[in-house]
Amino acid sequence: MSETSIIIGLAQIAPVWLQRDATLDKVVAWISDAAARKCDLVAFGEALVPGYPFWVERTEGAKFESDLQKKLFAHYVRQGVCIEDGDLERVCETARELDIAVYLGVMERASNRGGHSLYCSMVYVDKSGTVRSVHRKLMPTHEERLVWAIGDGNGLRTHKLGPFTVGGLNCWENWLPLPRASLYAQGEDLHVAIWPGSVRNTEDITRFIARESRSFVVSVSGLMRREDIDSALPHADLLLESADDLMADGGSCVAGPDGEWVLAPVTGSESLSVVEIDHSRVLEERHSLDVVGHYSRPDVTRLIVNRERQATAEFTDEPSDD
Numbered sequence: 001m002s003e004t005s006i007i008i009g010l011a012q013i014a015p016v017w018l019q020r021d022a023t024l025d026k027v028v029a030w031i032s033d034a035a036a037r038k039c040d041l042v043a044f045g046e047a048l049v050p051g052y053p054f055w056v057e058r059t060e061g062a063k064f065e066s067d068l069q070k071k072l073f074a075h076y077v078r079q080g081v082c083i084e085d086g087d088l089e090r091v092c093e094t095a096r097e098l099d100i101a102v103y104l105g106v107m108e109r110a111s112n113r114g115g116h117s118l119y120c121s122m123v124y125v126d127k128s129g130t131v132r133s134v135h136r137k138l139m140p141t142h143e144e145r146l147v148w149a150i151g152d153g154n155g156l157r158t159h160k161l162g163p164f165t166v167g168g169l170n171c172w173e174n175w176l177p178l179p180r181a182s183l184y185a186q187g188e189d190l191h192v193a194i195w196p197g198s199v200r201n202t203e204d205i206t207r208f209i210a211r212e213s214r215s216f217v218v219s220v221s222g223l224m225r226r227e228d229i230d231s232a233l234p235h236a237d238l239l240l241e242s243a244d245d246l247m248a249d250g251g252s253c254v255a256g257p258d259g260e261w262v263l264a265p266v267t268g269s270e271s272l273s274v275v276e277i278d279h280s281r282v283l284e285e286r287h288s289l290d291v292v293g294h295y296s297r298p299d300v301t302r303l304i305v306n307r308e309r310q311a312t313a314e315f316t317d318e319p320s321d322d
Helices: 020-036 067-078 089-098 142-146 171-175 177-184 199-213 236-242 280-285
Strands: 005-012 041-043 101-109 118-125 131-136 159-161 164-170 190-195 216-221 223-225 246-255 261-267 271-278
Touching: 005 020, 005 216, 005 246, 005 261, 020 041, 020 089, 020 271, 089 101, 089 118, 101 164, 101 190, 118 164, 131 164, 164 171, 164 177, 171 177, 171 190, 171 199, 177 199, 190 199, 199 216, 199 246, 199 261, 246 271, 261 271, 271 280
Parallel strands: 005 041, 041 101, 164 190, 190 216
Antiparallel strands: 005 271, 101 118, 118 131, 159 164, 216 246, 223 246, 246 261
């Protein structure tokens, strides 16, 4: 590996569905595998911990005051990730011990929003084991809005990783041009897009973003099969009956800054794909197009980004020791 290159791992795995701690055990094991393969960064799919809400569209998720939906939601919230409570401590410790950075999709119980709603969050842990950003998905997609809350711009941040500047977005918010532009403006040249899993999502947009930004783009998907539904879950019989054999087929892939495949979409099974990328390719392709540099007109169009973390209340007194 040269001074201009890094190695990235795409951990395409299924969660231990709707079970936070067991899924985190699995995540830690795959981080270790990626580190053993000399990865500088390993990324996981959207909402992986504790899993994507596949039941919503299959069980009348929009039915108001449904006892079924209430029970499933309550279980989902209980299995959510509270970063302030140390739920990601093992992930951070592993990253620090093995000198590897991590992007991880979680369902976050946000302590500054009461802790009873879930945010689809993309967490970046650097090689020192420090959580550097928590990006809450700006707008949940379609049925996701029935169980996920709307995020904010606080996590629209990039991070230095070797010669690269890395940033990322959740699933369909990768289609939003302004959030993409906010990352480009911070020097992003390695974009990580995380997905619950579907090649129909990743096969077009991964190459499109790479061509637009002249960056490397990494799409990392989860996997979900009927066999991943535990019979001990609430309403397990109904969940199993309504499930498809394969609900998320993966589709993890990497495109280079010319828009061509570095890694074509991988589908159908759990896998750790490892690729080496060279920053020199970014500089070569930006010779003709740099959308926030020489091919921009900030005197004509500019973007204003609010990165304040949104909260319901602001308290101005001294915190109590109680």
